Amino acid sequence: MSIQVRNLSKSFGDFHALRNVSVDMESGQLTAVLGPSGGGKSTLLRIIAGLEEADRGTVLIDGSDVTNVAARNRGIGFVFQHYAAFTHMTVWDNVAFGLKVAKAPKGKIKARVGELLDLVHLSGLAPRYPAELSGGQRQRMALARALAVEPALLLLDEPFGALDVKVRQELREWLRRLHDEVNTTTIFVTHDQEEAMEISDQIIVINEGRVEQSGTPDTLYDRPVNDFVMGFLGPVTTLGGNLVRPHDIHVSRTAGSAGHPARIERLVSLGFETRLVADPGPGADPVTVQLTRNHIHELALEVGDQVYLSVSAHPARLLTALEG
Amino acid sequence: MADVAIGGTLLRRRGAPLRRPVSAGIGPGLSVLYLSLLVGLPVAALISKSANVNAWSFVWHDPHTRSVLEFTFFIALAIAVLNAITGVALAWVLVRDDFPGKRIVNSLIDLPFALPTIVAGLVLLTLYGPGSPIGVNVAATRVGVLFALLFVTLPFVTRAVQPVLLSLELDVEDAAACLGAKPLTIFRRIILPAILPATLTGAALAFARALGEYGSVVLIGGNIPHTEIGSQVIANLVENGAPQAAAAVGLALIVMALLVLLVLALVTRRWSRHA
Amino acid sequence: MRKYVLRYAVLGYLVMLLAVPVFVIAYRTFAHGLSPVWDALSSHAAVNALELSLLITAIAVPINVIFGVATGWFLARRKMPLPWLVNAVINMPFAMSPVIIGLSVFVLYGRTGWIGTYLFAHNIPVLFTWKAMVIATVFVSLPFVVREVVPVLEEIGTEQEQAAQVLGASALQGFFRVTLPAIRWAVVYGTILTVARALGEYGAVNLVSSGFVGQGLTLPLYVDNRVNQLDPTAAYSAGLLLALLSLIILVGMTAFASRRRRQT
Structure with a gap:
């Protein structure tokens, strides 16, 4: 089931949660809506679900306009950030509700x-609250509760945000x-990152509020x-005025064609990886480089x-610049 | 099957009604209408009834009515002050002390809310009236009225202060003690500021209740002019066929109560800005 | 040492103000044995007073519970016009003497009142009948349920209701299957308070009652009447009956007080 969002805008008072957002989500895919807190991603999800009304714009599900369809008639599964468990019902009754x-x-x-309950490994806990x-x-x-009504579209709002790291890793x-098994379109x-x-x-x-x-x-x-x-998707550092990934920096003892000289300030061993912080001289920010431990030993x-530091392999920003 | 296989049903349901039907405003509207009919209309009728120069001139000039209103105000003030002290002491013992039967004592606090006022009056008349088993007869005196009002207002301050005391962190008191503060200093400097807003709220509620109390004082008051408080004057005026004057006295009492509640609201608002 | 002084001072105060009086009334009631008490309670006037009290409670309480839950829900979930005013009106019965409440009903439904004029012209008796007493009782016991329900609704938030909505529940289904069960203890607690007030109300109903023994008196009014008629046995018996009812109510309050703010 595909989703098309067209020119969606939504404000809460003076706060613009979404500004003219248009995105497509393809049928059968697992899509992540990623961004910093307060950036509007939850609002987008809630508008797709019909839990929030957009000020402007439309939501199309499989090509038909659902902007004015009530949440309960959109045939979606929604998993809330804080679970929204029905506290007075047992696990069994929660799942059976829909x-x-x-x-x-x-x-x-x-x-x-x-x-x-079998699918989510909770069969033994059915009578619990x-x-x-x-x-x-x-x-x-x-999740089981949302899946019970066989939604063709599953929406999850920060589903693992309130869990500790280990459980989060397992659940993701x-x-x-699960997404591959039940074959829905999923947006979370x-x-x-x-x-x-x-x-x-x-x-x-x-x-x-923008894509x-x-x-x-x-x-x-x-x-x-x-x-x-670039900064949100992974670690970055500045080299010669350009934003690069710390693992894309090549370290050499001799000055090459485009090498930036720097002095090693700190070496932090993180197991397999070693982080090197180098000072390129006055007026420039320290550069962080990710190297393997072996590499450090070799040099x-x-x-x-x-x-001497230079950008190795495929410098991401340059590539985009070339293509764009 | 069709009910749950959403893939199919969704398409059929798409034409379903809008999320916010016009009827959404009807519920709140009905609520407001109900409130207006039940509370607004009678109160408006009361105000309109008292809109009469003679009625207010009676309130102002009739010596008995004036003295009753003064007495009512001052005894309600006394009740507020006494409750502030006893209520904090009660709350303190119930939260910080521990003794067998504490839970029963704790639920006993609500007795004045559960016991009908006239029964409270009867009970007090039996114990502190003529033929008192403990030899205290305060029936038909202002002390008797004070007893009755203390009885019915007992829970207000205690119930307001209890949760605040419970939420206070003992660490702060321990820290103060480590810094050399004596128990009384700790109470005055640390605890009292924390429970003062709740104490005042409870005391103001007790004041409002005492100002309008009727059922518990009619019996122990002994039905003599000297012990009458505002509500009794109203009831007597109605019985004597003077509802306009009664309405005026009633409004005077309401204004007194609202003024006190307003002052309280302003004071607590200033405090909450500190916190 | 100081601790004990405070403890016993406080307990002594409670004993003298609450406990001893209640024991004394029980003692006085049975001073002459059981049979006078039974006779007093089975008299026509006492039975009639009990019936009238129960009738008024049976009408006033459901009205206030249904209205209280609905208004509480609208206040917490929907846009109410002038919410501060609505709040003030709901709390009004707490700031008003019951006698003044009785008086305002008296004035509105009296012979020259806005509604009374119409009623008297069409010969529909309301004032000085049980109907006016019901109106006065609904008025005085109005705030209890609303005030219990609103904070709980605000605390549980809207997520559960939205979850029900997304799962296909209509607004009514969501209310009855999710919201109402979640606030049920607050509703029970508010209902107990409402019952206590409806059964025990004196000042407000006194002003709109006909005052006729065996017809227009509720139990509290009957107690007062018997004291004034120097019939202590009947007064104590009816008083003790009310005290027992309030004891049951007190037990209920204690049992539900801790549950009302919890969701499970």
Whole structure:
């Protein structure tokens, strides 16, 4: 089920959450809406769901205009940031809710809920109340609840934001597998670039109510259209006035054709990787370089050494400039 | 099947009604209408009834009415002050002290809210009236009225202060103690500022309640002019066929109560800016 | 040491003000054994007073619960015109003496009142009947449910309701299946307070009652009447009955007080 968003604008008082946003999401894909907090990404998701009304613009689902269709008639699954569990219902009743209000036959409800609880590994906890679950379990229950009505479109608002790192890592892999299994179109909002890179087919970067860039994770990482996208998608450092990725910098002991001289200030060992911070002299910011430990050993680098830094391989910004 | 297979149903549902139907405003409108009929209209009728020079001149010039209004105001003020002290003490003991039966005592605090006022009056008359088993007879005296008002207003300050005391962090008091502060200094400098707004809120509610109290004082007051408070004057005026004067006295009482609540609102607003 | 002084001073105050009086009334009621109490309570006038009290409570409480929940919901979730004014009006019964509330009903429904003129012209008796007493009771017990429901609604927020909406629930389904269960303890607590006030109201109903024994008296009015008629046994019996009812209410308040602000 494909989504087309056209010229969407939304303000809350003086605050412009969305300014003339147009994006496409393709059927069957897992799309991440990525951006800093307060950038408008949740608002976009809520307008697609019908939970919020846009000031201007339209939302098309599979080509038909749903701008004025109530949320309950859009046939979507929505997973809220704080789960929005029905606190007075058991896990089983939470998952069955959508089927019950649709007046599905009892046998059908029983079978479907059982199937979903298996899918999210909560079968044993069916009679529990949400207050008796851990954060991760509550999140899986929220997912099962959203999936119960067999939505062709699944929307998730910062689904793993409130969980600790380890659970988050597990759940994101699991979400990717789930997406492939149930074969829906999925859109999720996140401010975590690693999360977006790891599991999505497409990333839409939103900042200050505008779409900065959309495309595959590789496109965005390697060919960002501006400094914001480049900085948001991965680590950056400045070399000779250009923004580059720290792992794209080549370190040499001898001055090459375009080498910038610098003195090693610090060497921080992070296991496999070693971070090198070098001072290019007065008036310039320190440059951060990511190297492997072996590389450091080969060059026998020590704090205080003079080195020459140049952009190696495919300098991302230059490439874009050439193509653009 | 069709109910749950959304892929199919969605298309059928697309023409469904708009999210905000015109009827969305009807509910709140009905609520407002109900409130206007139930509260607004009677109060407007009362105000309109008192809109009469003779009625206000009666309130102003009738010596008995004036003295009753003065007495009502001052006894309500006394009740507010006394409650501020006893209420904080009660809340303190219930939060910081521990003794067997504390939970029962805690629920006993709400008794004056649950007990019908006339029964409260009867109860007090039995204990502190003629033939008192403990030999205290304050029936038909102003002290008796004070007892009755203390009884019905008991929960206000306690219930306002209790949650604030509960939320205070003991760390702050410990820190003050480490810095050499004596217990009384800690109470005055640390605890009192924290519970003062709640205490005042409770005291103002007790004041408003005392100002308008009726059921609990009619019996112990002994039905003599000397112990009457505002509500009794109103009831008597109605019985004697003077509803206009009664309405004027009623409005005078309402204005007193509103003034106190207004002052309280202003004071607490200034405090909350500090916090 | 200081701790004990404060503890026993406070407990002593409570005992003298609350506990002893309640025991004394129980003692006085049964001073002459059980049978006079039974006779007093089974008299026509006492039975009638109890029936009238129950009738008024049975009408006033559901009205205030339904209205209270609805208004609370509109205040917390929808756009209310002039919300501060609506709030002030809802809290009005707390700032007004019950006698003044009774008086305002009296004035409105009296022979020359705005509504009374019409009623008297068409020979529809309201003032000095149970109907006026119901109106006065609804007025005085108006705020309890609204004031309990609004903070809980604000605390639970709108996420659960939105989740229900996205899952296909209509506004009514969402309200009855999600919102109402989530606020049920607050509703129960507010209802208990409303019942307590409706059963025990004296000042407001006194002014609009006919005052006829065996016809126009609620239980609290009957207590007052018996004291004035120097019939202590009947007064104590009816008073004790009311005290017992309020004891049940108190137990209910204690049981639900901690639950009302919790969601589960």
